[in-house]
Amino acid sequence: MIKGFAIVLGGLWLAGAALTVSADNARDALLKAADTEANGAYTRQRFVEVQRKPFDTADSRRKLLLVGDSHAQDFLNSVVENGYLAGYQIRTRHIPTPCQIVLPAQAETFIEPKDAAVCAEADSLVQAKDQLAIADVVILAARWKEWSAKLLPDTIKALELRPEQRVLVLGAKDFGRLSLRHYLKLTDEALLALRNQPDAGVTQVNQLLRERLGDAVFIDPQSLLCGTEGCRLFTDDVQLITYDGGHLTPAGAKYVGQVLFANSILGKL
Numbered sequence: 001m002i003k004g005f006a007i008v009l010g011g012l013w014l015a016g017a018a019l020t021v022s023a024d025n026a027r028d029a030l031l032k033a034a035d036t037e038a039n040g041a042y043t044r045q046r047f048v049e050v051q052r053k054p055f056d057t058a059d060s061r062r063k064l065l066l067v068g069d070s071h072a073q074d075f076l077n078s079v080v081e082n083g084y085l086a087g088y089q090i091r092t093r094h095i096p097t098p099c100q101i102v103l104p105a106q107a108e109t110f111i112e113p114k115d116a117a118v119c120a121e122a123d124s125l126v127q128a129k130d131q132l133a134i135a136d137v138v139i140l141a142a143r144w145k146e147w148s149a150k151l152l153p154d155t156i157k158a159l160e161l162r163p164e165q166r167v168l169v170l171g172a173k174d175f176g177r178l179s180l181r182h183y184l185k186l187t188d189e190a191l192l193a194l195r196n197q198p199d200a201g202v203t204q205v206n207q208l209l210r211e212r213l214g215d216a217v218f219i220d221p222q223s224l225l226c227g228t229e230g231c232r233l234f235t236d237d238v239q240l241i242t243y244d245g246g247h248l249t250p251a252g253a254k255y256v257g258q259v260l261f262a263n264s265i266l267g268k269l
Contacts, residue, residue, distance in 0.1 A: 029251070030180050033243040043247050046080055047073040051092045052123070055134060064088040065135035067128065069097040071172050072141035074248045078257030081250060085269060088137070093128045100148035101125065101140050102155050110147045125159065132159055137269065141170035143246075149208045168265065169213055171206035173221040173256070174198040175231040175242045188238045195230030196245075198222060219264045225256065 033039065047066075055063045064085065066072050076092065079085050095101050098115035099122050111119050125132070132138060138161065144152075156167055176196030183191060206220045225231060233241055239251030248256055261267045 029240045039243040061089045062136040064090045064137045066139045067093045068141035077253035081254040082257040137166045139168045143172040171220045172202045174202040191234045
């Protein structure tokens, strides 16, 4: 009886230790998430390394051009964290969110005066024309605005891509407002049960893009990640998915990539 009791106690102690380690990892991730500078550097790094870099003509892999803002940067991280798209050489072009992925003539009416100088100096679809012309796959990813979403079918048509070139459009994602100090007080079980309501504007613009482009072109991360119940904030091993409600931690990039490639046309690339 005493021996059996000791085994039970040992089992309880081991389980308790495992929960403590898991909880400590979750708390460490939360504290790291408060460092927006370090997290922002992670978001940008891989994207910047191949930004405006020419395709390698000696590389026999297919060519993929990823165009967009920080949501495009997140997408690249979700690809690399999972080892996806190894059969492609990937290059990037950065178009800031205020400027949107549109042709300059389209943007003149809509870009806010305070952003005009930035957008005048920023990369553009016109500057990317040569790379667009030789890419096998073009992915446009951004936190789209309603006006650019409405213009997007015409924007894509104006690129005059060949029929064999494939264009995919990735919508924005939003996980709602975070409360990191509050999460520090919660158990692992409570963290895993958390669900946040996303920005309704993102959901509406993604729906507009779906209607304009169709499911053969458009991927809706918001729908895939959050569904109708809200957005989870932690992975199954209690790692924080987003550090600011919009952009991804390394664990979040891996999780989001797995969801997108398993449940959308991205999996066929």
